[in-house]
Amino acid sequence: MRAFWVPLLGIVFLLLNPGFAKDQDDIQKSQFEAAFQGHCNHGSPCEQICFELHDGMYECDCRDGFILRADGYSCADMNFTVSTQSIDDLKLDLIYAKDAEIEAVEISFPNASSDSNEILQNWSSFQAASGTNFTTLGPRLEQKVISESSIKLKSTQPISAIRTCHLDCGPGGGCHIEEDAEYPKCLCPLGRGGDKCEKDMEIQSPRFTGFSWLAFPALRGAYKHVQLSLELRPEAYDGIFFLTGERDDMAGDFMALLLHQGFVEFRFDCGSGVGIVRSDETIILNQWNHITLYRHRWDAWLQLNNGKHVQGRSKGLFSRITFREPLFIGGAGNMTGLDEKLPVSKGLKGCMRHLEVNDHLYKFALDPSGEAFKGYGIEECTADKCSKVPCQHGGKCLTSESSAVCLCPLGFSGDLCEIRVDLQVPSFNGSSHLRYRGLEESALTWLDLEINFKPTTPNGLIIYNGHRIDGTGDFMALTLNDGFVEFMYDLGTGYAIVQSTNKIELSEWHMIRVSRTGRLAILTVDNQFPVEALAPGAFTQLFLPQNMYLGGVPNFESVSPKVTVRSAFVGCIQKVQINGRPFAILAEALGGANVDNCPHPCVARPCGEDGVCIPEMDYFTCRCKPGYRDHLCSRGPPSFNGVDSFFHLSDSTTMEAISSDPLDINVRFKSHSESGLLLWAYTGSSFVSLGLKHGALEMRYTSGYREDEMWVVHNSTTVNDGLWHRIKAVRDGTTGLLVVDNGAAVTRQSVQIRSPNKPFAPSQAEGLFLGGMHHSLIGPVTGYRAGIRGCIADLVINSDYHLGVINRSAIRHNIGECEV
Structure with a gap:
């Protein structure tokens, strides 16, 4: 077939020099x-x-x-x-x-x-x-x-x-990127390997990429009889893995063995029509398959994996095949005209470890060590290691010299990607990453970035976005380098780096803020003093069209060589905010790998199906989905974990209810903690609190008539046994009463005289708190060190105000859903 070449539209850019004057x-x-x-x-x-x-x-x-x-x-x-x-x-x-x-x-x-x-x-x-x-x-x-x-x-x-192929792959190598790949790779000439074809490599068992091939001398003495056996481990259902013939345009005699839609097909033409033999069974992907072929004159027999022998016959009177072209293995080599003779034109994707034709066992290495005289894109097969690691749910097996591991897609984890993960707060293990759309023009003039993270190692790439896939051009990177937080960026005329003043503590939560305007960048880490840097040169804009990565990258070849940290982040990342917009870390991800859940309360989905758990360092708050504004997100009674875990109401209806005197509180609860705050109600002038001390229930209160603090202790019943208990607490002026599980009532037992100069609770403590209070308030205000570890349900005030803790909107902090 004669080829015609259409030129590129050469848009030649003048360099604006008066010496260049052209028509x-x-x-x-x-x-x-x-x-x-x-x-x-x-x-x-x-x-x-x-x-x-x-x-x-x-x-x-x-x-x-x-x-x-x-x-x-x-x-x-x-x-x-x-x-x-x-x-x-x-x-x-x-x-x-x-x-x-x-x-x-x-x-x-x-x-x-x-x-x-x-x-x-x-x-x-x-x-x-x-x-x-x-x-x-x-x-x-x-x-x-x-x-x-x-x-x-x-x-x-x-x-x-x-x-996007910019890699220098050396003499005879070629840069290639597949349609579904995130980054390019080098396909090397036979005998060469490495990321840039820089290493000598002798092939024992070849792996083909779909664009690879090996060339052997033309078959001899095979014009009327061919007996073939081979073993291959395919990774795709279509591909050519054996091809030879009379002419390179497939116009004459030919013989081809290929995969088509998972079936093995043998196609041959002796000069007067194509014969086709097709297996009855399909190939098994990612496992070794054995194929046996026998052809004699017009007839051919094919067997796949000890299955059924299938038979076919070529057309016409001619029975001999002339072989002048090389024998191509794994792909088509320089053979053309495939569309007219074969149903597939792409090469094999997978491995081959045995090829025998007419009692001759082929050696795949380059001559003189082997018999191949040429090849392209051949890798050494590591499938024997991967055959012992059957990755599930689309996981990819990655090998090293000593082992093979699964690289799991987003939403799966485990050694074999066998565990489905309901991701809430992502954890990165050093081989993980999440991928997003690039910032593109949104970071041209200014960039404001906030991240909450908890590292477990002192080095790692936290976030990266670049201009080109080969790492050249503009970029921005946030890294940990020997425990220091570093922000690097390049506007096109040289990079700048700004580093935190002090190292950060590992296994602790930290907040990073980066503010960049034009050439100036300011980095703030926790409460450390802000530090700044100024990018060199005249450029002031940052253009980032490539994908943005969080926690790592699939290949550090795509990261600017100016970034000295060449390892991925290990730890948890729970908050990303870019230019003032909260970034949905998981919902906005285009893809990722090896991301698991960080140990965090949000993993238990404490906000139910109707709410979203918003992590805040070690704690969380719930945000109800649209349409659930007037309802508590969780479906069951709320559970509290004792530390910064509480339910807070301060609306006018609640404040009116707790201001009444007498005040009657009826609540059902269960607790596993010996001590802790159960309930706090404060109007600004008086309060009532219920709590546990050494397993006994106690009530403390003041009234509007006097500032003395009164106590009622119900020590005849232990209530920290994890069972449901019902409490009735009444404050009537200076009188207090406690009833537990319909038992005997206990009235006021003691009075604590308050100091006239002692300040009362601050305004932040006003309202009704259930389960606990913020750690900065609970001790000074209530006298308890923490809240209860347990559940609260069925709260009724003054017999006519059913609070409905299940179906009422409120401020909820670090609350789970109780297992009733």
Whole structure:
């Protein structure tokens, strides 16, 4: 098939120098045919990939992330920035790509010291002459590109594969990104490995990525008889894993073994029609499968995993297959014309550990250690380790030299991702992350960031957002570095770093606030003295179009090399607020991995189905969902945990009820604590309190007639046994009465004379408190060190005011739902 190459729309940016005066005809669309006479193996000039055509011609192509230049044989990186070249030089450097056009390219200004008015005038003239529309220059010649290079592809190649691949993968390597991947990777030539193809690697059991292949010499002595056996561990239901034939366009004889919708298919053509043999069973993903194939002349037999033998026959009179092309394993290599002969065109995704053809066992390593003479994108298979770690619910197995672990998707945890997690407050373990939309233009001029977190290690990346996926350009990062909190940012002309004055305590909750306006950033950690930094250069804007990450990143290659902390955060993060807006940490996440629940009261969902638990350090408050404004969020009676756990009412109806005299309180409760505050009612002039002391119930009160504090102690019944008890407490002037579980009444037993100079309770203590009180008030105001650990229900005041603690709105702090 002859290929035609459509050039990119080369939008050439003038550098606004009076020496560059060119006619806009220099920028144009054109078409040309990049085909040469000859053969690929006879001194072709192709820089990267050569394809044989079938009329004595050949053409050149480039790997992912590169595109063909106008000369038809050399390749250029897709990410190019026009600098100080002359227009004549740029004409020679126009880039062409198959069925693609480019709309915009970022521009840089290396000589920003020129007169700004002259530059702006020349820039405006160029835009008017060329018909282009670019972002304007900011103050001090600042140029912020609001969108990355936009590439429109008519082919099926993912746009991300070209737009975001910036990795330098060395000679013969190619940068590649799959459609569902978050970051790019290098596909290396056979014999090379590592993140950037920098290491020597000898392949024993190859793993194919779907874009990989191995090439072996053409089959010999197999024209009428082929017996094949192989073992493979597929990770996808479609892919070619054995392909060879007479011509590289599949126009002549061929033989292919592939996966199609999970079934194994053998397709072969002896020259007069395709024969197809298809397994009755489907392949088993992520496990080793054994395939046996036998072909003799027209007939073929296929067996998958000791299953049923299936048989097929090719068409026509011819019974021999001519093999001139290499034997490609794992992919199509340079074979074309697949769409006309095969139902799939993508290669195998998975591993292969055994291939035997006509009693010859193949060695997958590069010649001379093995028999492959070429290969691309091959990794060493670690599936034997992963076969012992069957990750569930879409978890991915990651291997090291000594072990294999599951990387669990958001919402699952456990060694095999077998535990479904109702995430409330996220915990990060050093291999975790949460992913969000980038801040983009919302952080251009100013950024206000608040985070509550509890670290367990002194180093880790807390939050990161960048400009490019390769870590270059603008970025902002919040990290822990040897116990110090650091905020780093780069506006495009150099990075700045601001560090906390002191180290922070591990396993404690801390509050961080970052306030950045233009080049200035101020960092405040807890009650430490604020520190600030000023970014160098003239740029004042921060543009962050890439995904924002919390707690870590999938790959530190996407993090700016200026960030020295190269490990993920370990600990809990419970609050993120950006530019004054509370950030829904879990609800707004686009994805994540290995995130579990932090030990926190919110994990128990104390606010019920109708409420949202808002964590506040070690405690929480409940916020009712819309439509539940007049109801308590939890469905059962509230439970209290003793510390900063309380229910507070101060509305006018409640205040009127507790101001009455006599005051009759009837309440049902259960408690596991020997001592603690059960109820506090204060009007500003008098109070009533109920509490436990050494397991006995006591009532304390004052009346409007005198300031003396009176006590009633019911010590004949122990009420801290975890069972439900009903109390009747009455204050009538200076008289007090207590009844427990319909037993005998106990009246006032003692009086404590108050000092006339002793201040009474502050206004914050006014109203009705159940279960406890804020830790700063409970001791000085009530005399109790904490609240009860238990539940309260059925509160009735003066026989006609049913408080309804289950269905009443109030301030709720650190309250759970009681298990009745």
